Every structure is written in structure tokens, then in C-alpha cells.
Amino acid sequence: MTELGQDLITITQRPDIVFAQGQGSWLIDESGKRYLDLIQGWAVNSLGHSPEVLAQALSEQARRLTNPSPAFYNRPMLDLAKRLVDLSCFDRVFLGSSGTEANEAAVKLARRWGQKQRQGAHEIIGFEGGFHGRSLAMMSASGKPGWDRIYPPMPTGFPKARLNDIESVARAITPSSVAVMIEFVQGEAGVNLADPGFVRELRALTEERQLLLIADEVQTGIGRCGHAFAYEMYGIEPDLLTLAKGIGGGAPLSALLCKERFNCFEPGDQGGTFCGNPLMAALGLAVLNEVCQTEFLAAVRQRSRYLAAGLQRLVKTHGLLGERGAGLLRALVLPGNHAEQVVSAARNLAPTGLLLNAPRPHLLRLMPALNITEAEIDQGLDLLGQALRETAIYMSKPSAFTGGSA
Numbered sequence: 001m002t003e004l005g006q007d008l009i010t011i012t013q014r015p016d017i018v019f020a021q022g023q024g025s026w027l028i029d030e031s032g033k034r035y036l037d038l039i040q041g042w043a044v045n046s047l048g049h050s051p052e053v054l055a056q057a058l059s060e061q062a063r064r065l066t067n068p069s070p071a072f073y074n075r076p077m078l079d080l081a082k083r084l085v086d087l088s089c090f091d092r093v094f095l096g097s098s099g100t101e102a103n104e105a106a107v108k109l110a111r112r113w114g115q116k117q118r119q120g121a122h123e124i125i126g127f128e129g130g131f132h133g134r135s136l137a138m139m140s141a142s143g144k145p146g147w148d149r150i151y152p153p154m155p156t157g158f159p160k161a162r163l164n165d166i167e168s169v170a171r172a173i174t175p176s177s178v179a180v181m182i183e184f185v186q187g188e189a190g191v192n193l194a195d196p197g198f199v200r201e202l203r204a205l206t207e208e209r210q211l212l213l214i215a216d217e218v219q220t221g222i223g224r225c226g227h228a229f230a231y232e233m234y235g236i237e238p239d240l241l242t243l244a245k246g247i248g249g250g251a252p253l254s255a256l257l258c259k260e261r262f263n264c265f266e267p268g269d270q271g272g273t274f275c276g277n278p279l280m281a282a283l284g285l286a287v288l289n290e291v292c293q294t295e296f297l298a299a300v301r302q303r304s305r306y307l308a309a310g311l312q313r314l315v316k317t318h319g320l321l322g323e324r325g326a327g328l329l330r331a332l333v334l335p336g337n338h339a340e341q342v343v344s345a346a347r348n349l350a351p352t353g354l355l356l357n358a359p360r361p362h363l364l365r366l367m368p369a370l371n372i373t374e375a376e377i378d379q380g381l382d383l384l385g386q387a388l389r390e391t392a393i394y395m396s397k398p399s400a401f402t403g404g405s406a
Ligand SMILES: Cc1ncc(COP(=O)(O)O)c(C=O)c1O
Pocket: 042, 097, 098, 099, 100, 101, 103, 131, 132, 133, 134, 183, 187, 188, 216, 217, 218, 219, 244, 245
């Protein structure tokens, strides 16, 4: 008998479901069961599954030019860079394929600047709980508990401070510090928001101590928080910023943005086979053309308020601990470590399942498509309520729970 996934290297525990099709906020598996998707590829499908604008952009570009090599310019690469510059406070763009790659590029650029301008300063101060990717260096840059013990020895030069504790940042600064790297909303750690006052103090401190402020907006950027970029919520400008996830609308595209004065790579310092490839750049342009419109972003903020109000009702009804988030990156805090059970119960609901994510044992994360409708939000809240009710029954009889875990 063949086992599902037996030819794949095991990297995670997947449920026995094979997805066959997606449309907007919906996924359909090979048995025909429909799921309302509040994960959306981990916050990547900004416009939901298989939107027509992306299908068109991809097929047109695939017919015209797929990859002339990163050693040459191509039109979508130039247009996407210009669009990002026009939309943001930044002057220059490097295009890559993943958030990890963009963050590695940010760290390399900061270290290069440190060599040239700060006598070799190279340490990047990160935050406890932070998540910046899965290369060895980005695992070191992340503040995920236990990540220093999986693949030792780990790259060094990534001390940690505590989010919303400016004194801890000040204490972490040494003559070797060159940058502070922050997620304004720590997604993987449980949708932890940086306080506006802390971010303003951090900007002032980094300026005073000649440190770069690197914003990792891989998860928060491109409309996810109701603005083109999350830094806009804080009224400050970072020096470097990274994007991935939402900018590709589901495809592997990422970007590093920097101010002109930090544009200090020498030719050959940075690159990669897929950097600035026209297929992905064409998708990025199509996403930005939709998402970064004033009316679209205002609608994301309205949907965010609608979803937050519904989640607060669930908090009251089910005795949960709270709801928080920014835009359409939201979390529901449970009274105990039952998030995986709720995820399984929601997925197993019939005839319609609900897809949720549990980044922490006591916390559910919701990252719907940015164009989810209010009717779909209502349906999602209804399904989530059912899953919470079922889980409450299972929790009182733990042995009765048979659902698999995500
Ligand atoms: C804030 C943040 N940075 C970086 C990454 C890594 O991005 P990728 O998985 O595309 O390499 C993630 C992924 O979840 C993320 O949330």
C-alpha cells in the first residue's frame, strides 16, 4: 500500500488531504470537499487563489520572455523596481525569490555598509521571538527558542533584545553593532505588535547610534496590515525593508528595498539565478496594481474591522482570552494549549471545512485573502465557532479526540 507523501523528504506533518483547486477564498480537495481558507499559503495569496489578473500576467509574460538571466535587464524587473520605489520611501530595489533570501540580502548590505562606514561593525540586533527565515544565518537572526540547537554550529553576530523594551535594545548595542532588524508585527511568534512609542524610540536610538533600521515586512507588507507597508502605521522610515509573501500573490518573489545612501554592494557582492526574473516580476506588478490602490487598502482596513469585531464576539461567547492584530493579520488567544485541536476540528468540519493556522500552542492565526468578502468572513466566523464548540467537548474528554494535527 502506498502512503501519501512517501516519496517526499519529511519536513512537516501534513494531513491526508490533496488540494486540487483554488478560487478566491476557497480550496477544493481531490474528493471535492470545499474549505474556506484563512491561511492563504501563509499570507501569500493577497488576492486569493488563482486570481484572473495573475493568470493573465503570468501567461502573457511566459509567452513573451521567461528569463534572459539576471546579468541582463528585462522590462518587468525595471517596472517592478520603479513601482516599489514610487510607492515607498526607498530608492533602490533588489529582487529575489523568498523572504529568507531578501533578509540575507539585507544583512549582507548592512554588513557591507558597516565595513565601509563603521570600521567593520557587523552585528545585527534582532528580537526574541522574531522570525526571519530558514537559512542558517536567518535562523541565527531569528529569536525562535531552540533554533540555535538544530544545526550547530550557527553563524554568529545576531544578539537579541526584547520587543517593546527599548532599554533591552540599548543594552544589546556594542561598538560592533551595525543594525537592528525588526518585524513590526511578529507573525510566527503569535501576532505580537510593536508599540508605536517603542518604534519611534527605536528609530531615534538607531539614528543616534548610527545603526541601520531593517524592517522585515515579509509578512506585514503589501496591504496585509491595511497599508502598502506596515512602517506607515508608525510614522517612521526604516533604512532597509524586505518583502516577500504577499508581493508575489502566491508565487516566489521577494525584494530588498534601501535608501540611496546604503546602496553599497560592489558588482558581484550579491546575486542569484532567479533575481529579477521577468515571470515573477510580472506577477509582482499585477499584485501591486491591484493591492496598492487607495480604495483597495481602505477596503482591507474595513474588512479588518469587520473580522476583528466578529472575533471579539467569539472571544465573549467561548470564554477566550482575546483577539489582536493589524489589518488582516489577526490572532485569537485561547485559554489553553488547544490550538492544534481547533485547527484539526475546523479542517474536519463537514460538508465545508475551515483552514486555520496555529503558530503557538494557545493561539490561532488568521491571514485571509485581502479581498475576502464580508459574507465569507461571516461564514468563517460561523465555522470557527463550530470548531471551538467541538473542541470544547473533546477537551473535556481528551481520549475522544481523534483528529490529526497540522
Ligand atoms: C517575518 C518573516 N520573515 C521571513 C520569513 C521567511 O520567508 P520565506 O519563507 O519566504 O523564506 C517569514 C516566513 O514566514 C516571515 O514571516
